[in-house]
Ligand code: ADP
């Protein structure tokens with residue numbers, strides 16, 4: 001049974017960055033205003049995510065890492081939106097089958113917190129009282145210690161750390177009311193260090209730098225015609241002065257970080273057609289639409305989504321981007 005669980009877990013948590021994504025999303029779901037990530041050896045030795053969110057109640061600790069244990073179902077009215085959120089209660093459980101998980105947490109109004117470690121879905125010991133200030137810290141050690149082949153393919157730790165920094169950068173420019181940091185163990189300074197700000201452009205400047213932020217144009221689009229498409233979109237796109245060899249497309253749909261290849265390709269086409277220099281674009285977009293219109297791919301590791309009326313939505317966004325680029329280019 002434990003082999004089966006490990007294989008399934010290895011599918012949910014494919015790389016260190018998949019674990020970081022799940023942990024940070026949990027921190028955001030817990031209403032944190034600050035999320036700090038510390039990484040050792042590309043995440044294979046250690047991933048530590050600390051937040052100042054609402055914490056985990058003592059009585060929830062024994063089942064925290066059981067599969068399909070989630071505190072979030074009550075928020076979603078119908079099956080369809082549960083499905084669209086993906087794999088409820090699967091992430092932490094999976095991590096305990098492929099790494100050593102230690103949780104330190106304190107809930108509001110408590111004098112002390114608790115620390116407890118998990119392996120293969122169960123607590124290794126009774127939660128121990130400990131000092132804690134606010135929120136939750138989750139540490140994953142020795143990720144894939146029991147998956148030799150996986151560890152081998154992940155040996156380039158610089159590569160995985162780059163993916164983690166990229167992930168945190170994306171979260172930081174969307175959740176601008178949250179402070180993020182991401183640091184390599186032993187490094188003097190953080191590679192992502194964003195402070196909560198009311199200005200998206202400020203956040204983008206602090207994460208991606210001035211050369212990106214000073215070459216952005218604000219965009220907005222929406223539709224409210226139930227017979228074609230219902231959505232709202234806002235974001236920033238690069239202008240003709242921006243130069244890059246590859247596209248950066250940061251896409252959030254209903255506040256979840258996702259990929260939509262069709263949209264990305266469609267926008268790259270517009271850039272090639274509209275801007276003579278044909279640089280690859282920088283695009284940040286936040287789209288909201290009815291949750292039942294989003295279909296997250298059945299595979300847990302795929303961030304790819306498909307949308308109801310996707311073609312209509314892609315075309316509408318494409319034409320907004322095109323006219324904004326034309327105007328800016330005149
Ligand atoms: P899901 O997020 O789908 O509910 P997870 O396996 O990611 O499943 O997490 C299981 C549960 O653990 C969550 O529902 C939540 O109650 C709790 N949890 C995990 N991380 C945190 C955190 N950082 N702060 C508060 N609660 C958390």
Ligand code: MG
Nearest residue numbers: 022025026091
């Ligand atoms: Mg989760």
